[in-house]
Amino acid sequence: MTHTVLLHGATGETGREILDGLIDDGSFTIAALVRPESVEKAATETLKEKAIKIVVGDPANQTVDELAALLNGYDTVISAVAASAQLAQFKLVDAAAKAGTKRFIPCGFTSISPPGGVMSLLRGEKEQVHERIWYHHLPYTIIDTGFWYQLSFPRLPSGRVDYATLGDANTFFGNGDAPNLMIDKRDIGRLTARIIKDPRTLNKRVFLHAEVLTQDDIWIIMQGKSGEKIETKRASHDQLIAKMHAARVALRENPTDTMAQVAVWSAEYDVSKYVRVDNTPENARYLGYLDTKKLYPDFRPNTFTAFVDGLLAGKAQRPYQDKYNFLHK
């Protein structure tokens, strides 16, 4: 009997990396949970080309019993949904408990920060989903990751990396010396494949990373590799905190405004990563996470230097191409 996996969000930004990681691994029978209105979409066609079984279902509009029937027979259920859709996982958790899922992977895949009010929106909602998991005694693994290389490099004066740039990342926060867990997003899937087969990670939190880098480190590598001088803006810690408070107030005034949500996620990330320095191996261990570097010492993640080589060679891909367009209006 092969290990069967049902992946929710297989065409999303993280989900597609997980799908490729599971396929590369070769030891899983994989299915994707796809909403009825998405079955005919181009993204779903790519799943069919990869011979992934399509399970048509919609956690937002079906009952727990209906969803449980869909989940039945899958050993592992992985949820990789949009940042805005975290609370919509409740029914999926209820269904997994009902179906007797052997391991549920909620949508984590974010930087390390503590439960509570620090990352009040993104982490706050994810932790509510964890509480729902614990409510059911449902077997689980929480997987969080270093921040993506793909979102962390500054633009160059020549414009040669703009093709892969989601939004301007040329602001140096504080002294630029805050260490941060980082990873090439393409490695998330391969590590997830290892984690879900590993009994040591059952009912645990696990963090993935390739390197620990400061902005200073990133600037040195980008300048050294490109031969260009980066145009650097600066923001103080106080400015980051003020921006976060303003973003929270604005969201409270327009709670369903998508851009107001994005602003809170972004500002809370900045404070957590650069002011509080939450996204480190030490803090991850403190918060009870296992470290994939210890679990899988043979795994060779892509280095930031190698990523920059690819970026400068025109081989990188802009994240969220279908969704956001901050630079390329």
Place this chain on the structure above:
Amino acid sequence: MTHTVLLHGATGETGREILDGLIDDGSFTIAALVRPESVEKAATETLKEKAIKIVVGDPANQTVDELAALLNGYDTVISAVAASAQLAQFKLVDAAAKAGTKRFIPCGFTSISPPGGVMSLLRGEKEQVHERIWYHHLPYTIIDTGFWYQLSFPRLPSGRVDYATLGDANTFFGNGDAPNLMIDKRDIGRLTARIIKDPRTLNKRVFLHAEVLTQDDIWIIMQGKSGEKIETKRASHDQLIAKMHAARVALRENPTDTMAQVAVWSAEYDVSKYVRVDNTPENARYLGYLDTKKLYPDFRPNTFTAFVDGLLAGKAQRPYQDKYNFLHK
């Protein structure tokens, strides 16, 4: 340099057990944090008789800086406050972070249940304190315990155990077959002394227990030892759930009513322990707790059978003698 410990709540129901455990252990220099108005109380006199240093302070009425000055120089700070005073620990946590406390023990010492809405009042408030700890990256150990033998035995028709009875515990919940972690409250201190010296328990949750017993087990032991037939009442799971909802509604109507709080704690304990079956070794491990049975295999906790021998011999003590009096009006 001996290990220095500051104990907050040293004359309370759990605190006094912790104090005795620390004294018995012999390897600590112990101080007690006592409020100004309690310095002259009889309970504080007993601390002085035990040669415990009295540190006069009041987390409710002093600033974080003032409290940090009091905490300065203590390796470990243990908080064992009343169930109603959980959120008053925030300032103590802030002060410990400021003072560089090497290990903070928040007031846990309760049964195993998941974070979230299950034990919405008692666990809910304790988890808010945990979040404050994580906010500061403050080193910690969360210690939870089996339910006390002292609160778990039924009355006998002869009345011979009434002297040690806090409230009637003669109701059989459901089929009486829910396993529960249990412990003699006098063992909490000796195990706490081990835990706070142990590097393996730093930044972890740990659970203490002596035995796993069902109500059926307890009835058999009590009847066998006493030769009396217990007068048993019964409550169904549905009745427990209905009682919990009613208690929550009543507290919402009178949020500062002490007896309404007690009713919520009690009803939520019953649902968690007897309906959900949360208070088990399996669930504790699932929720990430370490097990003192594994950590300290040489430790011999008092058995329930031995506790009952003492109880029938008139040697038990009624808990909360100074505070509540449900049976002995």
